[in-house]
Amino acid sequence: MKKLINDVENVVREQLEGMALAHPELKVNYDPYFVVRADAPVEGKVALVSGGGSGHEPMHGGFVGMGMLDGACPGEVFTSPTPDQMYECAKAVDSGAGVLFLVKNYTGDVLNFETAAELAYAEGIKVQSILIDDDAAVKDSLYTAGRRGVGTTVIVEKIVGAAAEAGYDLDQCADLARKVNMYGRSIGIALTSCIVPAAGKPTFDLGDGEFEFGIGIHGEPGRKRLPMTSVDEITAMMATAVLDDEAYSRTVREWDNEEGSWVEKELTDEPFKSGDSVIAFVNSMGGTPVSELYAVYRKLAAECEARGVTIARNLIGPYITSLEMQGCSLTLVKTDDEILKFWDAAVNTPGLRWGV
Amino acid sequence: MITKDQIVRWLEKTAAVLQENKSYLTDLDSAIGDADHGTNMDRGFRKVMEKLPTVSDKDIGNILKTVGMTLISSVGGASGPLYGTFFMRSGMAMASKEELSDEDLFKLLQAGVEGVLQRGRPNLEDKTMYDAWAPTLEAMQNALTAGMGTVELMETAVAACEQGMKNTIPLQARKGRASYLGERSIGHQDPGATSSYLMLNALLETVKE
Secondary structure: OOOOOOOHHHHHHHHHHHHHHHOOOEEEEEOOEEEEEOOOOOOOOOEEEEEEEEOOOOOOHHHEOEOOEOEEEEEEEOOOOOHHHHHHHHHHHOOOOOEEEEEEOOHHHHHHHHHHHHHHHHOOOOEEEEEEOOEOOOOOOOOOOOOOOOOHHHHHHHHHHHHHHOOOOHHHHHHHHHHHHHHEEEEEEEOOOOEOOOOOOEOOOOOOOEEEEOOOOOOOOOOEEEEOOOHHHHHHHHHHHHHOOOOEEEEEEEEEOOOOEEEEEEEEEOOOOOOOEEEEEEEEOEOOOHHHHHHHHHHHHHHHHHOOOEEEEEEEEOOOOOOOEOEEEEEEEEOOHHHHHHHHOOEEOOOOEEOO | OEEHHHHHHHHHHHHHHHHHOHHHHHHHHHHHOOOOHHHHHHHHHHHHHHHHHHHOOOOHHHHHHHHHHHHHHHOOOOHHHHHHHHHHHHHHHOOOOOEEOHHHHHHHHHHHHHHHHHHHOOOOOOOOOHHHHHHHHHHHHHHHHOOOOHHHHHHHHHHHHHHHHHHOOOOOOOOOHHHHHHHHHOOOOOHHHHHHHHHHHHHHHHHHO
């Protein structure tokens, strides 16, 4: 293993220390770990908090700032953060307008955020929790933990972050987050594995002549392992998995501030159809260069056009990574006027910046 | 009768046995999960050992709640909130108690398992720790009705727990990261059921001393 690290034990802390030095507009707390806007809490504004294992940078810490997240909780590499981090982070960013947790659907993240929501509520903080579950590689919600939260997370954080800046209240932010998540679908592929520093060896073995289709962001198994082929063929498969995916139903739990308890909601994502306008997000898993992402985008644009789907906006680059893994993911999010307005709004974070 | 000292010894034994079995649990987890269960549980119970001296003069409920809070804030993954909730709830059920009857011991575990059920919402045969706990509670309830003594009660409980743990091997996982493996999760013993068994067996060894 060759990595730019000192002691494996201190990887996350030292990376956070570097981030704090590079970005004085952010404040990093070390006990427990969380990153917040230096100007938090922002008076009268709903605060957005996300979090997850480290190793996906710039997500989530790199998306803290004006127009996106108020706080982010980094766990150890690929390990969920703990409720005390989320709870302390929520306290640090809450202006009284409430805190929205954006939670990627992984069992660890979900259970830790649910515990944190209960703690925050007990402390008198208004809290809402929206699950991001957009990975079309997972077909079935009945016999699995459901679709994983992947690329749509970045889009939700951007759009709802802008809405919170514009004065949306907590329920409106939660409704918008739920909508954007339901409009989004993703699929990922890996050409290589990645090496978790503490493990010191590749998470899985992938031969020179193969790629893994339908991978998660931690090297979870995909749908299938296939012989390596051209970018056009791979992109066509990915586009099909997203654009031709059928309706997806599942039950999610959301927090009810009135009752002080969890309520279950049955949600169904509708398939894409001709005439839809989308945000297209082509993402690198860390090891794939931007040049190759453009080759993916070239074919993706053709696949969208063939189905009568218009790409209204795009985002291309490494935004939700899996350490140094070679591979990419593709996310399409259906848009409407509300979503496009907030997508175009100003954002100023280390990882995403425009309009400022 | 189980004394407070025995509860503290149980926790110490649990910490020791989790440390001994750290690689074993991580190996089980690498087959169907993300290869961190042993490391995470060991880290959590090492923290519990640091905290324990500060609360050992408190009542049993208080001690167990402290264990729960410590696990919640130090384990991470799914097992942190699950075991954390287990001990928080068992602590709440044992509030202000300085010693426990056999009936209390059952209620302690029952309250913990109810916490796990609410947090993780497992069904039987989802291939989770609940598959080890459900038969444990049933066996204990029967043993109590039959009027067994503490050691015999715990022997019955551990035997049922071990069987429940082994029964997870042929199951296909429907919860957690292992569920994404589908049929590939069949043939592996569930790591959470295994750590639960180790924990319960440490309680048996404590009451046998």
